[in-house]
Amino acid sequence: MAGHAEHPWLTVVALLIGAVAFGVTPLALAQLWARVFSPKKPGAIKNATYECGLESKGDAWIQFGASYYIYAIVFLVFDVEAVFLLPFAVAFTGLTLGACLAMLVFLLLLVEGLIWACQKGVLTWA
Amino acid sequence: MADDLKELKIELSKNGIFTTTLQDLYNWGRKNSVWPLNFGLACCAIEMIATTMARYDLARFGAEVFRPSPRQADLIIVSGTVTKKMAPQVVRLYNQMPEPKYVIAMGACAISGGPFRDGYNVLKGIDRYIPVDVHIPGCPPRPEALIDAFMMLQRKIDSQSLSGPNRPRHLRADQPSEFPVPEFGAHGLEPTQNDEVFLEEKGNPLRILQ
Numbered sequence: 001m002a003g004h005a006e007h008p009w010l011t012v013v014a015l016l017i018g019a020v021a022f023g024v025t026p027l028a029l030a031q032l033w034a035r036v037f038s039p040k041k042p043g044a045i046k047n048a049t050y051e052c053g054l055e056s057k058g059d060a061w062i063q064f065g066a067s068y069y070i071y072a073i074v075f076l077v078f079d080v081e082a083v084f085l086l087p088f089a090v091a092f093t094g095l096t097l098g099a100c101l102a103m104l105v106f107l108l109l110l111v112e113g114l115i116w117a118c119q120k121g122v123l124t125w126a
Numbered sequence: 127m128a129d130d131l132k133e134l135k136i137e138l139s140k141n142g143i144f145t146t147t148l149q150d151l152y153n154w155g156r157k158n159s160v161w162p163l164n165f166g167l168a169c170c171a172i173e174m175i176a177t178t179m180a181r182y183d184l185a186r187f188g189a190e191v192f193r194p195s196p197r198q199a200d201l202i203i204v205s206g207t208v209t210k211k212m213a214p215q216v217v218r219l220y221n222q223m224p225e226p227k228y229v230i231a232m233g234a235c236a237i238s239g240g241p242f243r244d245g246y247n248v249l250k251g252i253d254r255y256i257p258v259d260v261h262i263p264g265c266p267p268r269p270e271a272l273i274d275a276f277m278m279l280q281r282k283i284d285s286q287s288l289s290g291p292n293r294p295r296h297l298r299a300d301q302p303s304e305f306p307v308p309e310f311g312a313h314g315l316e317p318t319q320n321d322e323v324f325l326e327e328k329g330n331p332l333r334i335l336q
Contacts (some may be wrong), residue, residue: 003195037288037289037297038296038297039298040226040299041225041296041299041303042303043221043303044304045218045221045304045307046221046222046303046304048218049223050195050196050197050222052215052219053214053215053216053218053219054218056185056216087220096136101233121255
């Protein structure tokens, strides 16, 4: 490769191809084996839903419990905020005042949610 | 011819060259990792549990994990009395296992109803509905007997061929992969047995399906 600089991510691409091949090759070989040796034998009972040997009646899509809304809010406050704060923390020193103020507004909104959850008593162990 | 091949294999292995056939490799892989289904009915199930525990470890033969789902299991050990109420569920579980699948009938009750065969609700043997590969007599059979049956099943798997007319059931498209589930009706199970389980083949009457 005289005259060309090697791309710095060449090894990563090679490793990526190796990793994907490592996973896909046994699957492909298994498919090939099945095509040569095993005939497809589907059955009505074989593909039915498993319920400890009983017949399943009805749909498994039940109504979602609305009482889990607390978890959704607490997840928003902690996890989504952390994800947005991480790049902010890295680029903190290079930002303008306006950007910092906007980020502060975002933070204050979520702190309000945190205070609400705290006062509701969901952040202490029972 | 087979002896010549065996001698050749031994000669080569003495020089550090390991030879095998695709069939041997396939059967070796299958027989050393037979995963049973988490299935026990009565007292024989206690002996089965004892077999999986420290003293009579079944894990050293490859039956390390007893799968809770039939989709991931190769073997169902029918251990205990099969009542007529439970029989449809046993057959449905067997049907939901993917092929190749094997059945061990453990104990007198699973083979033929056992000491309770005169009971009004006792099924006289699970091989009325599903094909059984190994029967273990006993009431209950000792854990060593279950290990012996497991090794017998491993020898059976080892003797199965990949091609030819004596292929096992899972390699033949004409053999059923699932058996009809009986209904628990007003007067016992309907039908009382599955006639497909033991089929006659031309020139080989009542040969049990492999």
